Structures are given as structure tokens and as C-alpha cells.
Amino acid sequence: SLPLPVVINTWPFTNATLAAWQMLSNNRTAVDAVEAGCTECELERCDGSVGWGSNPDEAGETTLDAMIMDGITHDVGAVGAIRLVKTAISVARAVMERTTHTLLVGDQATSFAKQLGFQISDLHSNKSVDMYNQWKQNNCQPNYWKNVVPDPTKFCGPYKPKPFPPSVHQVRQLSNDAYKRIGGDNHDTIGMIAIDMQGNVAGGTSTNGLNHKVPGRVGDSPIAGAGSYVDNEVGGAAGTGDGDIMMRFLPSFYAVMLMKTGVSPSVATAEAMKSIIKYYPDFVGAVLAVNIRGEHGAACHGIAQFPYSIISPDYPQVTVLNVPC
């Protein structure tokens, strides 16, 4: 018997896995499953890295990135840095199903959601306000800037270009600081792949991005091929980690294309990681993949191990598998 249907997702976000599984068990589609799973994380605010009320940007606001991809049609819908809407994955699905576009961003993504009847809500929480205030008290470390200096009269920005280009070493130092904030306990984005009873594949992601990001920043998560990618004839992949780096390599696309040539999910994800590490040896992140035979695997870098959640006929109880990095 085929080890299908299957749901796999990043991190030990097992309630999300179960919410997606519930859909598949009721003979709903892979797209329904991915939306339900990512919604669960958005409402639960998985690890503070998904959904509202955490990881405010430099202006203190939480904004969300999400995408969904349908393996049957190859349609994609996504939102980048959407404001004031909690259910980013459902807005992404609306972009896919109610427009011929792929990605809407910022305020205009909010207006789109509003037109379709999505609730407009404040995405601040006590936690995000505390995080923001703490960052300001800590002199507003310009975590994601390089080659700039803070205005001395106003340390919390705006930032000015540095008079001279910094050395390669200084740039690397800045990047290292950014990496440190992503690893460790700061778990990430949900990235999920579901394959339904009919063997159709869907993928999706949802995240609030990175703490103190520059306002307007969009990460890898809503970018097809970066945050997630599926091909109904092959399988799917999804990523988590330092999205500013990941989106330069399209690791999900790369892993799926390797699987298409017959490579196993474990090897395909390892190769996708290698392509990043070659240029960014301090990269922190992970990619997981599953093929349409239900074989799965993941690869990671910069953390001790990467846990991912799975449920399928082979794992009838939701299970967290740990991949050493």
C-alpha cells in the first residue's frame, strides 16, 4: 500500500499537522489541508514565529508572509508583508483562487483582503510591544542593515550610508549577528506539504518573518520555489530559516527538480542546502521534502538538529523526526 496520504511540516508544530490530517481524512484536498494546517499555526502563533503579535519590524509592527501552491494547476497565491490581517494563508489562497496574480504585498494586500471580507485586526500583542520596546532600549540594533551608520542624533535610525565601504570582514560580522538571532530557540516559519488521497500535492508557508526586520521586508516564505514548491508528478519541498539568504537559491524548487531526476528527498534537500552553504557557510535554515511515493527527508545547517512533523499511514500518530545537521 502507498504511504499516502501524507502531511509533513517544519518544526514540531504537530497541531498544524493534525489539522491538515483532519482535512485529508475527510477526503478534502491537499490545498484544504495545507490551508487548515497553516491556519492552525497562525491562530496558535506557533513559537511566536507564525501569526500576529510577535517579531515586530523596526517600526514595531508585525506583518505576515504566506503562500500556497496547488500541484494540480501549478497555481500559486501569496502575500508579502501583509498588515492588519491575521489569517495570511487564507488571503494567499484567495489571491490564488480569486485573481490571476501570484503575490500581493503590504497595504494593498490588506485592501484586497478587506474587499473579500477578511477581518481587519491589530497585529500587536503585549509580547510584540515588549519586544519592540526592549529593542529600542537596547539602542535599536540595526540588525539587518549593512554599510550604514545610525544617525548619531537619533540612534534608532534613520541610518546613513557609511562614508567608506566596509571590509569584507565587517560585512561578515554583521551577517553573523543576523544568523545568531535566527538559530537556537527561535523556531520558525511553518512550511507544509500535503499529498491527498488522490495523490495531489499542495504546499504552503506562513510566517511573521524576522524580528526587527526593516519595514517592507519580504522573506522567502511567500516566494514560490523558495518558501515552498510542489509538482504533482514529483512531490514537494518547503524551507525555513534565514529567508533573505534562502530566496537567493530557491531551495524548494531545487529540491523538487532534483527529485524529478530520481534523487531521494534526503539527498535532494542535502544538495539544496549545499548550494547555499557554498556561498554562506554560516547560514541557518532547513529544507524538507516528500515525493509522491511518500518518501520524505530533510536537511539543515547551523543548528544541532532540525525537527519536522509527519503523519501518514506509516506514522498514524503524528510524529516528530529529528534530522541531525
Ligand code: SD4
Ligand atoms: C523568513 N524564513 O522570513 C522566514 C522566517 C524564518 O527563521 O524561517 N525565520 O526569513
